[in-house]
Amino acid sequence: MARKVGSVGTETADKVRQTALLLFARHGYAAVSMRQIARQIDLQAGAIYNHFPTKQQLLRDLLVSHMERLLAAWDAEGVEGLPAGEALVAFVRFHLRYHTQCGEEVFISYMELRNLEEENFLDIEALRKRYEKGLQDILERGVADGTFRISDPRVTTMALIAMLTGVTNWYRSNGRLSLGEIEALYVGMISGTVGLKEV
Amino acid sequence: MARKVGSVGTETADKVRQTALLLFARHGYAAVSMRQIARQIDLQAGAIYNHFPTKQQLLRDLLVSHMERLLAAWDAEGVEGLPAGEALVAFVRFHLRYHTQCGEEVFISYMELRNLEEENFLDIEALRKRYEKGLQDILERGVADGTFRISDPRVTTMALIAMLTGVTNWYRSNGRLSLGEIEALYVGMISGTVGLKEV
Amino acid sequence: MARKVGSVGTETADKVRQTALLLFARHGYAAVSMRQIARQIDLQAGAIYNHFPTKQQLLRDLLVSHMERLLAAWDAEGVEGLPAGEALVAFVRFHLRYHTQCGEEVFISYMELRNLEEENFLDIEALRKRYEKGLQDILERGVADGTFRISDPRVTTMALIAMLTGVTNWYRSNGRLSLGEIEALYVGMISGTVGLKEV
Amino acid sequence: MARKVGSVGTETADKVRQTALLLFARHGYAAVSMRQIARQIDLQAGAIYNHFPTKQQLLRDLLVSHMERLLAAWDAEGVEGLPAGEALVAFVRFHLRYHTQCGEEVFISYMELRNLEEENFLDIEALRKRYEKGLQDILERGVADGTFRISDPRVTTMALIAMLTGVTNWYRSNGRLSLGEIEALYVGMISGTVGLKEV
DNA sequence: CATGAATGAGACTTCATTCAT
DNA sequence: CATGAATGAAGTCTCATTCAT
Numbered sequence: 001m002a003r004k005v006g007s008v009g010t011e012t013a014d015k016v017r018q019t020a021l022l023l024f025a026r027h028g029y030a031a032v033s034m035r036q037i038a039r040q041i042d043l044q045a046g047a048i049y050n051h052f053p054t055k056q057q058l059l060r061d062l063l064v065s066h067m068e069r070l071l072a073a074w075d076a077e078g079v080e081g082l083p084a085g086e087a088l089v090a091f092v093r094f095h096l097r098y099h100t101q102c103g104e105e106v107f108i109s110y111m112e113l114r115n116l117e118e119e120n121f122l123d124i125e126a127l128r129k130r131y132e133k134g135l136q137d138i139l140e141r142g143v144a145d146g147t148f149r150i151s152d153p154r155v156t157t158m159a160l161i162a163m164l165t166g167v168t169n170w171y172r173s174n175g176r177l178s179l180g181e182i183e184a185l186y187v188g189m190i191s192g193t194v195g196l197k198e199v
Numbered sequence: 200m201a202r203k204v205g206s207v208g209t210e211t212a213d214k215v216r217q218t219a220l221l222l223f224a225r226h227g228y229a230a231v232s233m234r235q236i237a238r239q240i241d242l243q244a245g246a247i248y249n250h251f252p253t254k255q256q257l258l259r260d261l262l263v264s265h266m267e268r269l270l271a272a273w274d275a276e277g278v279e280g281l282p283a284g285e286a287l288v289a290f291v292r293f294h295l296r297y298h299t300q301c302g303e304e305v306f307i308s309y310m311e312l313r314n315l316e317e318e319n320f321l322d323i324e325a326l327r328k329r330y331e332k333g334l335q336d337i338l339e340r341g342v343a344d345g346t347f348r349i350s351d352p353r354v355t356t357m358a359l360i361a362m363l364t365g366v367t368n369w370y371r372s373n374g375r376l377s378l379g380e381i382e383a384l385y386v387g388m389i390s391g392t393v394g395l396k397e398v
Numbered sequence: 399m400a401r402k403v404g405s406v407g408t409e410t411a412d413k414v415r416q417t418a419l420l421l422f423a424r425h426g427y428a429a430v431s432m433r434q435i436a437r438q439i440d441l442q443a444g445a446i447y448n449h450f451p452t453k454q455q456l457l458r459d460l461l462v463s464h465m466e467r468l469l470a471a472w473d474a475e476g477v478e479g480l481p482a483g484e485a486l487v488a489f490v491r492f493h494l495r496y497h498t499q500c501g502e503e504v505f506i507s508y509m510e511l512r513n514l515e516e517e518n519f520l521d522i523e524a525l526r527k528r529y530e531k532g533l534q535d536i537l538e539r540g541v542a543d544g545t546f547r548i549s550d551p552r553v554t555t556m557a558l559i560a561m562l563t564g565v566t567n568w569y570r571s572n573g574r575l576s577l578g579e580i581e582a583l584y585v586g587m588i589s590g591t592v593g594l595k596e597v
Numbered sequence: 598m599a600r601k602v603g604s605v606g607t608e609t610a611d612k613v614r615q616t617a618l619l620l621f622a623r624h625g626y627a628a629v630s631m632r633q634i635a636r637q638i639d640l641q642a643g644a645i646y647n648h649f650p651t652k653q654q655l656l657r658d659l660l661v662s663h664m665e666r667l668l669a670a671w672d673a674e675g676v677e678g679l680p681a682g683e684a685l686v687a688f689v690r691f692h693l694r695y696h697t698q699c700g701e702e703v704f705i706s707y708m709e710l711r712n713l714e715e716e717n718f719l720d721i722e723a724l725r726k727r728y729e730k731g732l733q734d735i736l737e738r739g740v741a742d743g744t745f746r747i748s749d750p751r752v753t754t755m756a757l758i759a760m761l762t763g764v765t766n767w768y769r770s771n772g773r774l775s776l777g778e779i780e781a782l783y784v785g786m787i788s789g790t791v792g793l794k795e796v
Numbered sequence: 797c798a799t800g801a802a803t804g805a806g807a808c809t810t811c812a813t814t815c816a817t
Numbered sequence: 818c819a820t821g822a823a824t825g826a827a828g829t830c831t832c833a834t835t836c837a838t
Contacts, residue, residue, distance in 0.1 A: 012801075027313060031229035033828060043802080049830065050801055111310070114226060149391075155376070155384050162365025163358045170357060177354070185354050192348075192391040211818080232811060245814075246819050254812065410822075425711060428627035431807065441823080444810075448822055453808070509708070512624060547789075553774070553782050560763025561756045568755060575752070583752050590746075590789040609797080630832060643835075644798050652833065 013051040015041045021062050025107045029059055029115045059112060060120040066105055067127035073098060074134055084142030085196055091135055092190055093183050095164045100171045100179060107168060132157055139194065149195030160190060212250040214240045220261050224307045228258055228314040258311060259319040265305065266326035272297060273333055283341030284395055290334055291389055292382050294363045299370045299378055309364065331356055338393065348394030359389060411449040413439045419460050423505045427457055427513045457510060458518040464503060465525035471496060472532055482540030483594055489533055490588055491581050493562045498569045498577060505566060530555055537592065547593030558588060610648040612638045618659050622705045626656055626712040656709060657717040663702065664724035670695060671731055681739030682793055688732055689787055690780050692761045697768045697776060707762065729754055736791065746792030757787060 019040045023032040034055055038045040052058040077094055079087040099106045113121060136157040142148035150156050164186065171182070218239045222231040233254055237244040251257040276293055278286040298305045312320060335356040341347035349355050363385065370381070417438045421430040432453055436443040450456040475492055477485040497504045511519060534555040540546035548554050562584065569580070616637045620629040631652055635642040649655040674691055676684040696703045710718060733754040739745035747753050761783065768779070 028227060028229055030227050031314065034830080035827080044804065045829085046804080046831075047802055055829070115230065151387055152376075152384050155381070156388060158365060158369060159362045159385070159388055162368070163362035166357060166361025166365075169361070177351075182354070185351050186358070188350055189355060189358055189392045192394050193388045195391055209818085233813085234811080243820050244812080245821075248813070249818055426625060426627050428625050429712065432809085433806080442825065443808085444825080445823055447809070513628065549785055550774075550782050553779070554786060556763060556767060557760045557783070557786055560766070561760035564755060564759025564763075567759070575749075580752070583749050584756070586748055587753060587756055587790045590792050591786045593789055607797085631834085632832080641799050642833080643800075646834070647797055 012041075012043070012047070016043075016048055016051055016058070017062060017065075020058055021105050021108070024059065024062070024112060025105065029055075029108070029112045056115075056117055056120065059108075059115065060123070062108065063112070063116070063120075063124045064127065066102075066108075067124060067131065070098065071127065071131055074131065079138075084138055084145060084147040087138045088142065088148075088190070088194065088196070089187050091138060092160075092164065092187050095161075096167060096183050096186060097179065099165060099168050100173075100182075106165075110165065132161060135160060142194065142196075147196060156194065160193065163190070163193075209250065211240075211242070211246070215242075215247055215250055215257070216261060216264075219257055220265075220307070223258065223261065223311060224305075228254075228307070228311045255316055255319065258314065259322070261307070262311070262315070262319075262323045263326070265301075265307075266323060266330065269297065270326065270330055273330065278337075283337055283344060283346045286337045287334075287341065287347075287389070287393065287395070288386050290337060291359075291363065291386050294360075295366060295382050295385060296378065298364060298367050299372075299381075305364075305367060331360060334359060341393065341395075346395060355393065359392065362389070362392075410439075410441070410445070414441075414446055414449055414456070415460060415463075418456055419503050419506070422457065422460065422510060423503065427453075427506070427510045454513075454515055454518065457506075457513065458521070460506065461510070461514070461518075461522045462525070464500075464506075465522060465529065468496060469525065469529055472529065477536075482536055482543060482545045485536045486540065486546075486588070486592065486594070487585050489536060490558075490562065490585050493559075494565060494581050494584060495577065497563060497566050498571075498580075504563075508563065530559060533558060540592065540594075545594060554592065558591065561588070561591075607648065609638075609640070609644070613640075613645055613648055613655070614659060614662075617655055618663075618702050618705070621656065621659065621709060622702060626652075626705070626709045653714055653717065657713065657720070660705065660709070660713070660717075660721045661724070663699075663705075664721060664728065667695065668724065668728055671728065676735075681735055681742060681744040684735045685739065685745075685787070685791065685793070686784050688735060689757075689761065689784050692758075693764060693780050693783060694776065696762060696765050697770075697779075703762075703765060729758060732757060739791065739793075744793060753791065757790065760787070760790075 016037060020032070020037050023037060023040070033045075034048055035045045038048055048058075052061065074091075074094060077090060079090045082090065113124065116124060136153055139148060139150055139153040139156055143150050143153060167182065167186075171179075173179075177185075215236060218236050219231070222236060222239070232244075233247055234244040237247055247257075251260065273290075273293060276289055278289045281289065312323065315323060335352055338347060338349055338352040338355055342349050342352060366381065366385075370378075372378075376384070414435060417435050418430070421435060421438070431443075432446055433443045436446055446456075450459065472489075472492060475488055477488045480488065511522065514522060534551055537546060537548055537551040537554055541548050541551060565580065565584075569577075571577075575583070613634060616634050617629070620634060620637070630642075631645055632642045635645055645655075649658065671691060674687055676687045679687065710721065713721060733750055736745060736747055736750040736753055740747050740750060764779065764783075768776075770776075774782070
């Protein structure tokens with residue numbers, strides 16, 4: 001009835017996070033119950049509430065921490081000094097690598113926005129905007145110095161992100177194409193999209 | 200708007216369909232209850248079962264009929280005889296027009312696939328493949344006659360569809376850009392993506 | 399899974415009301431669960447919600463209908479025309495008879511006020527005030543015509559009601575004293591309390 | 598304020614007692630959780646169990662200690678030697694003063710009896726009987742020496758206690774009437790009730 | 797002596813679905 | 818073809834209580 005021997009708070013919280021992520025990604029937030037999450041990690045449903053005050057907060061937590069990790073990873077790439085063309089290539093490769101490797105984790109941030117309550121939605125939205133801004137800055141830089149030929153950088157930003165993220169719908173690690181080959185294909189296509197002369 | 204075999208064609212059934220489509224699109228299949236649907240059209244939940252045997256079947260019905268309408272509309276465009284370049288432009292304009300105008304209704308076919316039971320999933324998947332095949336055929340035709348420069352038409356098909364469908368995430372009929380302007384932007388970008396020389 | 403043969407809405411609702419009344423009286427609103435109520439009348443807990451939207455509403459319903467019946471019964475006594483002394487005796491006898499015979503039903507209206515949400519509380523409170531007003535009017539009439547000697551009719555009203563209602567705490571239909579004897583005792587005591595000369 | 602045998606005398610235990618008393622009085626035993634009590638004194642629910650073995654025991658503890666304090670306070674009034682009339686007046690004043698000043702704390706001893714388990718109920722009941730006996734003795738003394746005219750001292754005892762305790766339902770320290778005025782009113786009314794000639 | 801994590805039960809309420817009327 | 822009442826399961830969350838730390 002009490003703490004299991006050896007159980008530690010952060011470990012359980014992490015297991016909840018991982019399991020919830022997986023299940024939310026697989027079946028959707030609304031279709032997954034707290035009981036289901038708990039069952040998978042051999043816990044009573046009520047115990048989850050020692051770590052997350054509500055199911056909604058658990059979702060928010062997942063999305064926030066995903067976006068923050070994503071932003072941190074992108075910042076770590078350090079492309080700021082690069083010429084626009086190289087920076088764009090770096091972004092494409094980064095986004096594909098990150099989103100195919102995080103696998104399902106990524107899925108839900110695009111999927112479950114409608115299940116967020118107002119305030120949580122705005123927070124996540126802000127983080128997503130910040131990430132998109134990274135790409136948009138590169139595009140605008142390239143337009144300014146003549147590297148790219150783009151009519152509307154905002155629209156192109158969203159078009160490219162949609163195009164790239166779509167990969168998660170069909171990518172399989174053991175599929176016909178390796179990640180490297182996929183990266184090359186997308187670099188090629190996107191170079192065309194933005195009117196880049198050579199890559 | 201052809202009615203599918205086996206579905207009941209009453210006024211009530213149609214109202215259920217419309218309401219369910221809207222609510223599923225807005226909140227997700229799992230988050231919408233039969234009671235909610237019924238309430239919106241001043242009905243008791245039980246009455247829905249006079250028209251649809253289960254909630255799952257209602258979702259299937261919606262997705263099938265959406266895909267069939269989409270395919271019929273695309274066939275009606277009659278682009279088969281056109282040169283690949285013109286056909287691609289036609290596809291881009293068609294897809295954008297159809298998906299922005301159907302509004303939310305379209306959303307769910309990409310969203311709710313995971314809530315379909317095996318058999319239903321396969322049926323919808325087949326219809327989606329058929330639609331994608333329309334684009335892929337154009338791309339392959341253009342590759343064959345030298346109009347496009349594309350490394351992997353299958354990947355490009357999926358990249359373009361993702362890019363185009365992404366528009367539904369931000370398009371607002373009273374937004375900064377008119378649908379015509381958006382179409383022009385995407386025709387421009389996609390021409391670059393497939394290496395088309397002039398448009 | 400559907401309606402039981404012969405089941406009728408109002409009958410079930412009434413059975414719920416009766417059972418809830420009994421259980422709330424016996425154990426208190428907070429200590430009684432919807433399941434307990436349902437179990438006693440061979441129903442699933444969820445079915446109660448076909449008749450009452452919430453547990454709180456069920457309590458409110460009980461209290462309102464108790465107070466309304468009480469007021470109606472008192473009005474039916476038709477004491478308005480009587481001299482104050484006789485009217486007071488009528489009130490005492492009525493209150494004792496009604497409250498001992500309704501038995502537990504009465505208990506909760508004094509007990510569960512704190513479990514009512516603001517708005518419901520105010521509604522019940524208003525009904526109780528109306529009932530108390532009946533007694534207060536008699537007292538004031540008697541003061542005006544010299545029948546009673548009372549310093550503060552408002553305080554006396556509440557004192558008498560508390561004194562009378564207290565009977566429900568110990569009255570047993572098979573106890574040492576018959577209801578008639580109890581009535582006589584209280585008429586005697588209360589006559590003294592209000593300074594009435596003879597009864 | 599004597600501490601009962603077996604109870605722990607720490608500061609924390611006292612804070613628990615005070616808080617529980619207040620919350621039980623306000624919302625009722627069943628409606629108050631151990632967590633709520635703990636939260637109010639910046640404690641974890643588990644910590645309460647270092648001081649009280651169960652919630653039930655905590656309630657019992659509260660009621661017992663309330664009744665013991667009440668009895669001790671009454672004994673301290675030292676009315677045994679007084680003539681019945683004066684003793685009754687003393688009782689009335691004492692009861693009103695004690696019950697209005699302890700405020701809500703008193704409420705629960707009349708309210709939560711039904712939430713006591715058998716054995717605890719009997720213990721509290723015995724204490725209450727002892728207190729009532731104090732009044733009944735006075736009444737019987739007064740009947741014996743002709744000071745009072747009372748038909749049934751047992752019933753009158755309960756009637757008077759109910760009447761007096763009812764004050765806690767409406768008394769406000771900043772209300773229309775001061776405690777002194779209220780005492781005077783009740784002394785007056787009760788003198789009438791028991792047929793006392795002059796006060 | 798307090799914390800924090802856990803249990804197992806159970807709270808209110810809603811769900812998809814059924815079916816007598 | 819709709820209603821309204823029902824089932825049985827399950828939803829989120831809270832409860833009293835326990836106990837390793």
